[in-house]
Amino acid sequence: MFTVAAYAGRTRPRMQAAPMTTAFRRISPLLALFAMILATGHARAADTGGILGVAVDHARILEIDRPAATVIVGNPAIVDIEVLSSDRLVLTGKSYGITNVVIMDAAGDTILDEQVAVQTFEANTLRVYRQANRVTYACAPKCEPTVTIGDNVDSFMEATQQYATRQQMAGDAAKR
Numbered sequence: 177m178f179t180v181a182a183y184a185g186r187t188r189p190r191m192q193a194a195p196m197t198t199a200f201r202r203i204s205p206l207l208a209l210f211a212m213i214l215a216t217g218h219a220r221a222a223d224t225g226g227i228l229g230v231a232v233d234h235a236r237i238l239e240i241d242r243p244a245a246t247v248i249v250g251n252p253a254i255v256d257i258e259v260l261s262s263d264r265l266v267l268t269g270k271s272y273g274i275t276n277v278v279i280m281d282a283a284g285d286t287i288l289d290e291q292v293a294v295q296t297f298e299a300n301t302l303r304v305y306r307q308a309n310r311v312t313y314a315c316a317p318k319c320e321p322t323v324t325i326g327d328n329v330d331s332f333m334e335a336t337q338q339y340a341t342r343q344q345m346a347g348d349a350a351k352r
Contacts (some may be wrong), residue, residue: 228277228290230255230269231297232325238265238288245282250275253291269294272325296324 230236243262249255254273258266267277272294279288301322302313311331312324323335 195196195304204219226290228267228292230267230292230293230294232269232272234297236267236270238267239263240265240279242281242287242289244279246278246284247282250277255295267292272296296326301346 182238203250210218210265214265216233226237227276228236237260240263244265245260245262247257247259247265249257252270254269254271254349255277256268256270257277258268265279274293276291276293277288278316280286300316301324302315302319309328309331310326312322312327313319314322321331323332323339
């Protein structure tokens, strides 16, 4: 907001602070609460050793310091674990979400008890939004439609059908 003050026969604009809006007064406590929640969540993750992260349809090698005898996955629909050797495992993200993984040795002692977060992989992808509908393209370097959880159902099903048809054609050609 500008106000005009007389200054030696001329007018000179002077900046004046605008009053705090009612909307900002209402939202500022919420912003402070949100900042506190973020700070608390970060501290909690640091206290527990963090969260193991893996992207959907990607794998991550997990090495442990002693041989595993038992591997437990909280929700196998979110993450899968393949045992390569007694001290090397592969985590594969299957679907979005958070679950946990518990690994124990032969004596039943816990080697690892961590949360696993499976999230989207966005590198080299393009998401096109048309109001509430989304379609995802994998771009490396040319962009092609890809099946991604959360995409428009019609686009998802069309791409899935095309992939299945292509796989069937490739399988049939290999049998000849």
